[in-house]
Amino acid sequence: MPSLDQTDWDILRVLQQNAKASCSTIAKLIYVSEGTVRTRMRKLLEAKVFDFIIYTDPKKIGLDVQAIIGIHTQTDQQRHVAFQLQAFEAVRFVGSFSGTHDLIIQVYFPTKEDLVSFINTDLAATEGVIDVEVNVELKQYKDTFSY
Known part of the structure; x- marks a missing residue:
């Protein structure tokens, strides 16, 4: 995985605030296309930069x-x-x-x-x-x- 750029960090920031945010919502929040978000998320997941987990108190x-x-x-x-x-x-x-x-x-x-x-x-x-x-x-x- 190449180093993370600002778009990657923006996606991660939004997901940390709301892991249920849709790609379209994230795209609107960070001013990129939904396709860009979807592609970046797939690459970040494949590279194991993050994963979706359920946190139980x-x-x-x-x-x-x-x-x-x-x-x-x-x-x-x-x-x-x-x-x-x-x-x-x-x-x-x-x-x-x-x-x-x-x-x-x-x-x-x-x-x-x-x-x-x-x-x-x-x-x-x-x-x-x-x-x-x-x-x-x-x-x-x-x-x-x-x-």
């Missing part, structure tokens, strides 16, 4: 406990641990970071008891995990996927 579906967990792994086990963590349904995000923790995961659970069970049972049994640091979300101020 965790709290509205009963996932009231969110935690960010920092994980220390055995040397040379980081990748192995990361792949194991991906299998857990409660794990929404797994990332490798520089700094204090080798991996950071984001998890959602219905109750604090479910989180405790995950830590004491699932994480404790995960080969290569040395230590975990659990940070439970107390209040959320922003959660967005816009750039």
Whole structure:
């Protein structure tokens, strides 16, 4: 995919504000033809610059406990641990970071008891995990996927 030009960025901006906007609506908003929008969107989708997803508010579906967990792994086990963590349904995000923790995961659970069970049972049994640091979300101020 070549670098994005202003038209591409304008399309993405409109879609981030309203993912349901039609090609004709976007075209009118950014002063290009509907065909241009349709072609650009197809190319951006094919290049995986963006994708359409459904965002579900965790709290509205009963996932009231969110935690960010920092994980220390055995040397040379980081990748192995990361792949194991991906299998857990409660794990929404797994990332490798520089700094204090080798991996950071984001998890959602219905109750604090479910989180405790995950830590004491699932994480404790995960080969290569040395230590975990659990940070439970107390209040959320922003959660967005816009750039």
